[in-house]
Amino acid sequence: MMKAYHMTEIISESYSLGVSERIRQLQDMCNMYGDFRVAIANKAPDGEVRWTKHYSVMELWGSDKGLWLLSKANNRTIFPCELVLDIDKDPTPERLDNICQQLEDLKIPYKAYFTGSRGYHIHIIDPGFLSLDAATAEKIKKVWIRTFDCDILKSSTKTMIAIENVEHWKTGIQKKLLRKYP
């Protein structure tokens, strides 16, 4: 089992750019979609992957130390109103285009990102999910994920994904927006 590290053990290895933007982005997300959890993942020099505990954004927001930790977070949980299509199998630009086109045909608004690692994430925010019970929402998420043959694990709101516009913990490459609709 992976060991959970304390924030301070990892911070020193973390990134230094865009501190206030990062915090504001997470605070905005929290304001718009409700509280969620964040974590810091890092690779030690010996190659060991280290994960912190999952912290609630609302909790971190309340203290200076918390804000400082928020600025270092590079992973977050999926929002209850969010559907993430993680193209992990055969992550080619053509496949991304194909899925995006299908979504556009269905008039489903989305934001497609390059994760900074190897795949693509398509984030679809739909407040309609909030009016459903958790099981049904997950069922609908699963059916869409299956339709596009993406990673089924991303149907759970407990799964961590890379935060938008932040460097990926594996590669240090930023998660960038590639395409959006409308």
Add this chain to the structure above:
Amino acid sequence: MNNLIDKGFEKIAEEDNNKKLEEDKKLYELLEKLNKENAYEGIKEMPFLCTNKTPIELELIYNKIKEKTKLPIKTLKDYFEKYFQKINNKEYAEEPSLNNALVKEANLRFEDPTLIKHIYQELDKYHKEDNKEKIAVFLIRASAELLDPEDHCSGALKGKSAAGKDDTIKTVLRHFPDKDSFFLTRGTQSALEEEASQVKCIAFSEANAERDNGANKELTEMFKQFSEGGVHVVRRDMITGEVIHIITEQKTLLYSTTETVSDDELQTRFTVIPIRSNEEKNKIVVKAYLEKISDPKLYSELNYKDNWIKTGITTLDHSLEISVPYATVLTDSFKNEDTEKQSLFDMSKERIKRDVKRLMSLTKSITWLYQKQRIIKEYDGKKYIISEPQDFKLAFYIFIDFFDLTYIGIDYRILDVLKVIKELEGTQSKEIIEKGYDKIKYADYVLRHTVQEKCNISSVNTIKKYVDELKDKGLIEVYYDELIPRGYLIKSKTNYQSAYQEGIRAHHLKAIDTLMKPYFDTLKKDNPTEAKAVYERFTKFNDFMKTFSKDLTPSNLTPSKSEEISPNMEDLRMMILDKPDISLDRLFSLKFSKEQIQSALNQNLFPQTSLDKWKLEGTIYSDKPNHYCLN
């Protein structure tokens, strides 16, 4: 319109529909398979259809399959009941599946005329010796599979402690489906009333009705009810106040006991199977065990849960009734060796009613096992297996010894004592006269301690118990003069066989062939082809039995020495009276304890000469006048 959510719902409905279509397709394919010769290939696919289904959905599938299948309905019902139960209990146990290789093996063996030998060999892997006994217990258990509850027979395994009674039961039960039997060490009446209907056979590891606080003593009455007629109970549920009516049909019960005496009613309802042991058997059992643990292949083979008999029994048709067309000729008379007219069954005896019924049930049990080799006829919408004469002959041959034992009502260990008494009669007149008894009156008597030695019974209490039992049954008379040590005289009164009802006897076995002639003649007239085939099978069976009967000889084993009761003070007193000059070493070797010997010293039971001798030897010392202590 919310595209994501609404279209999501549409997609879910579409997926469910596709799944249903796929299931319907599978069901259709399954039904096709069930209709073909190899129906069991199809049954393997049932878990796919039955998992995560509601009871209503399951019932629909069950009904669909029932309409089309060639499978025995009972097998199918058992299978589905398991799923119903799973849903009710919210338990998701391992999916049952039939091992194809075992099904094949079972089919081959169940179609072989020497099936009984295959069964014997399979049982012998797990339980050594007790050859006829284990087959008898197996057939009793197999009677539980018969459709008519009245045919369910019961058995009691009697023998000394560690003789192998429980092992015999366990060996037999492991060759029947696990869900069909209970093997219990204890049970309460109400729980049994409720649960018994779920199983075909209930086995108790120990039931000692005659002993104070004996195991499962309180269940004796229930045993009687279960084994004859079944149980009908009306009671009120304490919580809901609802009146519950429980009806449980007649069951097959097996129990083991170390007791020699049995409740009369219990005794006649159960076929008594004696389980004996001796040094030879111990050697064989220990050797087999050591071989088993030394060979991983053998160990894993013997611990493998499934076996061909179990699989075979699951696949046999449980919905078939059994007809015994030759039953009527069995009451005809025949001429014995002295050319006197005789009947197979002695109708003047009361017990013959139960004897015949039980024997026919066991015959049916054999016929059922041989169903793949018997003719099946349909009458009035029901299918009947037609029993053949060899089924009766085999049942007769296997149970003949046990039936006699059951009805004589005396344990084999006590009968052995009686046998020794009869052997010794008239050979001990010299010793008896020397002891001072009347020459004319007591010359034919036998000394009890000689019988004890001859029977290899080390405990005086045990021989006393056996002699008392024989005395109570009126089979021996005794005389004892308190002044004469070791002078307890015994004499047999009458022949024990004439004192008890004689049921089915061994010499009747030969008569069966003669009795069956009219049956074969009639069959020949009605259906010559069938008659020829049946007669051929009968002759083949007779040839087979010539060799197989040697394997099945009941164990002529002497009773086990393991059940020895430690001698008490009374025994010590008698011992000293009998042999005043007995040494202390000898007393210790006879398992008298230090405390007992010290107590005898305190009570001044030993003669002064012995005391002086032991004092000189230093084994005892005197702490005060006329009082000695063990060193």
